[in-house]
Amino acid sequence: MNNFLPLWNPHMGLGFPVHAEGQTSIFYPLDFIFFKLFPSHMAFSYLIFIYILLIGFFTYFYCRIISLTRLASILAAISFMFCHEVLSHLMGAIMAVRAIVFMPLCLIGVELLLREKQKWGYLVLVIAFTSVVLAGHGQTILYCYLLTSLYLILTIYFDKKNHFQEIIFFVLAVFSSIALSAIQIIPTIELKGLGPRAGALSMWTMVAQSYPPESFKYFLFPAVPPEGISTYLGFFPFIFFLLGFFIFSKKQYFKKSILLIVFFALLAVGKYAIALYAFLCFIPPFNFFRTPAHAIIPSLFFISVLGAMSCDSLSSLFKLKIRVRVLFLGGVVLLTFLDFYRTVDSFNYHRPHRFILSYQDLFKKSSIVSLLKEDKENFRIYEDFGGSPQNVLAQYNLDSVGPGGVYSPLSPDIYQKVFTNDFEKIWGIFNIKYYLSDHPLRDFSSHLQYLGRFDDERLSMTKSNNFRYPYQPFYLYQYKKYLPRFYIVDQVSSYADEHELLKLLRQGIISEKIALVEKENFHLENMPAKLITQMTEGRKKSKEIQLSVSNNKRALLVWNDFYYPGWEVYVDGEKNKLIRVNGLCKGVFLSSGKHNVVFTFNSKSFNLGFSISCISFLFVMLFIGVLFWRSRRSVRS
Incomplete structure (x- = not known):
């Protein structure tokens, strides 16, 4: 499956529309490149290094934009990239890490917009938002969009200036990223509507795995609480964050960051802020997701940044000489790194280098x-x-x-x-x-x-x-007995609904001679002649299966693979009706004789999403080109 786009994966379950499951991240830029270039175990190893490094790099770059010194920016980067909540996702929810990578870049885009660098801000936001969506972790996508929007609103509120043009560019960036990601979004919406999580969740399902308020002590202590969610982000960064309340609590950036920390902490505590979720349970897309504890990530980011800012301000406040200041900040950075290296095993996850090498085994x-x-x-x-x-x-x-x-x-x-x-x-x-x-x-x-x-x-x-x-x-x-992937039967029985199907399955009547179909598809007349068949598999791809079939009387060809929208069947070049067989699988009725049967996957949702993404890409490139052309023209004039 390395030489074509894997729209259908026959190796998962009874077949699976892998392109429609966002968490597979097959369109995520980094994964798309690395899994094409390297074997899977090597790609995983390289990508984990790159994810963590990019989280640190973008955090560092964000801190530099808001005027932190280099060493303070490194401190914030180390604190966030190695915080236990980020590292813990490497095993259970690596798709969340893929999205977290670009969260600081979203904030960088907003800062560039507000600094009247509209073309660069728009470009960075489009890249960041699109990458977050293609990462595929819906909950983190929601939090990234929400965080960036609130960050822009609060900045404009405290700035008390007219930023109408910047708001327009921001809205354009949001819609551009959604349109660019249509190749992922539209098939995912189709799959969600067909899956067990179709529709909104109940309020109590939404607040499952909340972050209990008593666990906030684990910000300071490197241990795993009973709920299994560790928020440790380094002893020194958190201590400096607390000191920040006495150093610059009146600064606009501090107020804005505290509001964001409190807001996302309230989202994270879930059932302990039940009044908030009693409201959110009626608002899509909030009511599509559970595990509200994931919302703590933005709070951890701003705590890391404020801790580094406080450390930076302390060194300036005491008017330390440049050399002493560098030694002070450098010492804090080194101690923080060693602290993570020492404590990371205490919450039952490996140090990153051990964890990464394990993929190769x-x-x-x-x-x-x-x-x-x-x-x-x-x-x-x-x-x-x-x-x-x-x-x-x-x-x-x-x-x-x-x-x-x-x-x-x-x-x-x-x-x-x-x-x-x-x-x-x-x-x-x-x-x-x-x-x-x-x-x-x-x-x-x-x-x-x-x-x-x-x-x-x-x-x-x-x-x-x-x-x-x-x-x-x-x-x-x-x-001892199992049915092949493809087989032909000359006897069918019908069922009226799923409960009758369940009853028939329990009776065990399905065999190589008889299959179950829905009543409206019951068109096979049982004939006394013995069924004689011959079948060979021809061309086999992810999106197409070709079979050569010979049968001496009318029969049903069964393919033990999930029945899913987009699959079509052609018999001797003519399109036939695809039948749902045995409740889960697909098949086609065949007349007697020799036939060339082709099952092909033609996903309309993917084709629509692909078309929208291509058109959007051309629009974004044209729009950015116009912005740069106007900028160059204004400089010349």
């Missing part, structure tokens, strides 16, 4: 992968992992299925019931041949065969017992 010389690779059939593996990441096997082109997912042709509650242990015995009908678990199955009856325990393997991403996912053995089972 992911499944290296794995006997599990080697064993599964020896099986040349077209099959799927069910991953039953309690603590390790899902779809780990997908990077080795081993198709894996997990209990959850962001899409299913069935309603979420029905889909969850199908992939629970009550239906474990029928999973073979979905092309699942192997069952891989991090715990032994107590009762696997006659439908599974135990293949062995693998003590030398682990499916987590590191080799240290200090990591969140400890070492554990894995157990491999094989289904």
Whole structure:
């Protein structure tokens, strides 16, 4: 899948529209480049270094723009780039780190606008906003737009000047970035409407994983609170931030920053500020997201900046000589860096260099992968992992299925019931041949065969017992009967609704001879003649599958792959109706004879988004060109 745009990933679940899941970040500029140039484990390693370095670089550059000294800017950069909340996302939510990278750059764009550098401010904002959206973490996208808007509003309020032109440029930058990101936004909206999180969340779901007020003490102490959210950003930066209340509490920048810190802290505490969320639960897109604790990131950024500013001001306040001042600031910077290096293991995550190198060992010389690779059939593996990441096997082109997912042709509650242990015995009908678990199955009856325990393997991403996912053995089972990826049946049974489908699935009537279809698609007459088929797979790509099929009577060709909008089927060059089969998969009715069948993925949402993004790119380039031309012309005149 390295030589074309991966719109459909057949290795995840029963197929997955990878372009529509924003958190895959396939259009994110850095990932798009590195995953094209390097193997996945190397790309991950390089990108983690680059993410953290860019967070520090943009924070440093922002501090320089607001007139902090170099050493103070370095202090702010170290405090924010190595704060525990940022590093902790490297494992569980690296897509949030991708978005956080460009958060300081958004503020840089606003500062450039307010300094009457409209063309540069507009350009920086468009790049930053677009990159944040393409990073794919919806909640962080919302907070970045909200933070930048509030930052602009508060700056204009305290400045008490007419900034109408700057506001126009800011609004243009927002809409330009949304239009440029349409290639990601429109398919994601389509997927969200079809997934288990379609529609707004309830208020109590929104405030799940809130940041409790008593945990604010962890700003000062490097430990993990019971909720697992550490906000430690260095002892010295936080102490200097507290001293700032006595040094420059009347300065406009301090007031503006404190207001932003308090606002995002209120968002982060979630259920402890229930009156706020009683209002927000009616406002999209706030009511699309849970885990409000993520909102603490902007507060951490401004605490880091104010701490560095306070340290800088203290060295000026005592009128220290230049050499002494440099030694003072340099000493604080060094102590802060050493403090992070000393304490980062205390909250159960690796020092970055250990963590990054671990990606290169992911499944290296794995006997599990080697064993599964020896099986040349077209099959799927069910991953039953309690603590390790899902779809780990997908990077080795081993198709894996997990209990959850962001899409299913069935309603979420029905889909969850199908992939629970009550239906474990029928999973073979979905092309699942192997069952891989991090715990032994107590009762696997006659439908599974135990293949062995693998003590030398682990499916987590590191080799240290200090990591969140400890070492554990894995157990491999094989289904004695499973259906192939493609097969043909001459008998069908219909169902009226999903509850009847669930009942039929529980009865286990699906086999290589019979399939389930919706009542309106029931067009197959059962004939007494024995079905004789021959099928070969031809051209196979992410967006297209070609089959040569021969059958002696009318039959249904079943493809064990998710039914999803955009898939089309052509039989002998003519477009046919795509049928939803067995509730989850797709198929097509075939008349007797030899046929050339082509399944192709033509996503209308992607095509629309791609067109809008291309047109927007031309508009942005033209607009920036006009701005620079007018600027050069005014200088000459």
